[in-house]
Amino acid sequence: MTQITPQPGIMGIQLYQGGASHVDGVSNVLKLSSNENPFGPSNAAMEAYRREAFHLHRYPSTDHKSLRAAIGDIHGLDPDRVICGVGSDEIITFLCQAFAGPGDEVIHTEHGFAMYRISALAAGATPVEVLERERTTDVDAILNGCTEKTKLVFIANPNNPTGTMIGGNEIARLADGLPDGALLVLDGAYAEYVDGYDGGASLIDTCDNVFMTRTFSKLYGLGGLRVGWGYGSQQVIDILNRIRGPFNLSIAALAAAEAAIGDTDYVEKCRTENTRWRAWLAEALAELGVPSDTSTANFILARFSSRTEANSCDEFLKKQGIIVRRVAGYNLPNCLRITVGDEAGCRRVAHAVKQFKEQTQ
Numbered sequence: 461m462t463q464i465t466p467q468p469g470i471m472g473i474q475l476y477q478g479g480a481s482h483v484d485g486v487s488n489v490l491k492l493s494s495n496e497n498p499f500g501p502s503n504a505a506m507e508a509y510r511r512e513a514f515h516l517h518r519y520p521s522t523d524h525k526s527l528r529a530a531i532g533d534i535h536g537l538d539p540d541r542v543i544c545g546v547g548s549d550e551i552i553t554f555l556c557q558a559f560a561g562p563g564d565e566v567i568h569t570e571h572g573f574a575m576y577r578i579s580a581l582a583a584g585a586t587p588v589e590v591l592e593r594e595r596t597t598d599v600d601a602i603l604n605g606c607t608e609k610t611k612l613v614f615i616a617n618p619n620n621p622t623g624t625m626i627g628g629n630e631i632a633r634l635a636d637g638l639p640d641g642a643l644l645v646l647d648g649a650y651a652e653y654v655d656g657y658d659g660g661a662s663l664i665d666t667c668d669n670v671f672m673t674r675t676f677s678k679l680y681g682l683g684g685l686r687v688g689w690g691y692g693s694q695q696v697i698d699i700l701n702r703i704r705g706p707f708n709l710s711i712a713a714l715a716a717a718e719a720a721i722g723d724t725d726y727v728e729k730c731r732t733e734n735t736r737w738r739a740w741l742a743e744a745l746a747e748l749g750v751p752s753d754t755s756t757a758n759f760i761l762a763r764f765s766s767r768t769e770a771n772s773c774d775e776f777l778k779k780q781g782i783i784v785r786r787v788a789g790y791n792l793p794n795c796l797r798i799t800v801g802d803e804a805g806c807r808r809v810a811h812a813v814k815q816f817k818e819q820t821q
């Protein structure tokens with residue numbers, strides 16, 4: 461057994477912790493731990509998924525032409541420069557596999573998404589963490605962290621788990637200042653929640669060192685199906701397509717995603733509800749002495765006075781069947797990340813935090 465050893469870096473990977481989904485002995489659980497759409501998928505997506513039951517003996521398309529055309533149509537992008545993956549996680553994996561290996565550096569920010577580090581290590585590259593400023597991406601810190609070994613720079617905008625984002629000028633300044641040979645990856649998992657934000661797409665059309673990832677897991681409510689996509693220069697897309705498995709997306713996933721993106725009324729409804737209840741929840745928690753940074757996504761990073769208070773609030777919520785996310789693993793031990801639910805969900809979690817505060821006073 462001992463001669464069987466993995467590639468360097470692999471044993472340094474800490475397993476990704478997904479949001480919990482059940483509490484022992486509690487039936488009406490409210491899951492606010494994984495930034496899922498509280499309204500679920502659109503009816504159109506569910507119908508498309510069911511229809512595919514009759515075709516399960518058929519292999520899926522290898523080029524995802526129809527889904528890419530729908531994405532291009534909705535977002536005003538060149539479909540030839542779109543690549544689809546098993547969640548945007550797979551696109552992140554492709555990027556690391558294609559561009560970073562032993563001796564190369566992959567930059568992510570202090571409270572950045574865990575998959576950047578995991579995928580960099582899996583590719584044998586060295587993850588490099590740079591500081592944020594007040595839980596917000598710091599462009600100067602990233603530029604200072606770059607070396608001639610930097611191959612990829614990952615930032616989520618809006619970021620998870622902080623919910624903060626930086627503006628287009630800052631992104632452009634970052635792209636402009638990167639060393640030759642480094643690719644800036646803008647993870648737009650939450651871009652749809654930001655009114656008028658294109659996730660960086662227009663910048664990509666003028667800067668070929670910028671790439672964008674997007675997902676159907678959040679606003680579109682299809683996290684369980686695993687569909688994501690990326691957009692970049694033709695050169696980068698052609699490279700990534702070489703390592704993409706020909707049948708990486710199932711027929712059901714392709715059909716449901718295409719229907720979901722076309723159901724624009726439903727998408728708009730989910731976006732509007734999120735904006736409304738996010739503001740309500742942030743305000744309700746702030747009044748209870750639990751502040752948060754202004755969130756641009758579908759969750760709030762609630763800040764407690766200490767790690768102890770955050771953990772005991774989490775325990776209290778869990779006893780009532782409310783599951784939120786601890787983020788000590790993201791170096792935010794005094795915070796809890798709470799997904800914005802529907803109205804009932806937001807009221808329930810705010811009420812429970814109020815009870816927690818009253819009980820501990």
Ligand SMILES: *Cc1c(COP(=O)(O)O)cnc(C)c1O
Nearest residue numbers: 547548549573620649675677688
């Ligand atoms: C949820 C999330 C994703 C989405 O991952 P999928 O693989 O598409 O489900 C990507 N990036 C960030 C920052 C996220 O929070």
